[in-house]
Amino acid sequence: MAQGRRGPEQTYCDRLVQDTPFLTGPGRLSEQQVDRIILQLNRYYPQILSNKDAEKFRSPKASLRMRLCDLLGHLQRSGERDCQEFYRALYIHAQPLHSRLPSRHALQDSDCTELDSGAASGELSDRGPVAFLACLGLAAGLALLLYCCPPDPKVLPGSRRVLGFSPVIIDRHVSRFLLTFLTDDLGGL
Numbered sequence: 001m002a003q004g005r006r007g008p009e010q011t012y013c014d015r016l017v018q019d020t021p022f023l024t025g026p027g028r029l030s031e032q033q034v035d036r037i038i039l040q041l042n043r044y045y046p047q048i049l050s051n052k053d054a055e056k057f058r059s060p061k062a063s064l065r066m067r068l069c070d071l072l073g074h075l076q077r078s079g080e081r082d083c084q085e086f087y088r089a090l091y092i093h094a095q096p097l098h099s100r101l102p103s104r105h106a107l108q109d110s111d112c113t114e115l116d117s118g119a120a121s122g123e124l125s126d127r128g129p130v131a132f133l134a135c136l137g138l139a140a141g142l143a144l145l146l147y148c149c150p151p152d153p154k155v156l157p158g159s160r161r162v163l164g165f166s167p168v169i170i171d172r173h174v175s176r177f178l179l180t181f182l183t184d185d186l187g188g189l
Contacts, residue, residue, distance in 0.1 A: 012083035013076055015103035020072050022102050024065055029094060031064050037089040038071065041082075048075075048082045 023029060035058055042054035049057070057071045075082045091098045098104070 010103065012080055012087060015101075016072060016076055016083045016086065018103045019101050020069070022100075023072065023097075024068050026065075028097060029064075029068065033094045033097075034064060034068055034071075036093045037086070040089045040092070041085060045082075045085055048078065048085055 038049065038054050038057050041049040042051065053074065057067050057074075059067065062070075072086075075086050087098070
């Protein structure tokens, strides 16, 4: 029923029901991680976990699995916001586990078309800033080389004229942009 729901309409409570068997499995969460999650929910959101509840869920008398099952059941009964805060705390204190949750894989599978469309827009920026700086340096170096070294007049007679005017053209456009930027910036003062 609730476990069969997939997609963006799946609530945090539904996700918690789906993820409970995974989270309570052996070796998933350590005692320290569970204690940190409980303390975060208690400190930052005392309306989610009161001091009495936090002490009960941190009691060393019960096994870790039982305390975790009790905590997850308490959060499921408490409501959507409490489940959402649990997921936030889980992300902070156990990020690798959070990324392997069954409900996250279900959401990623249902949103694969959105992920594919997002990947197409990132194709231009996947080379990084070093590649950009290398290309910029190469272009600036070639422009400086052509500008400073006089070309052979027999090979390209008109190139000297074009290259000679290019800094003037670039300077005029850049100075307009900078003046516009400065007037907008100073106008706000």
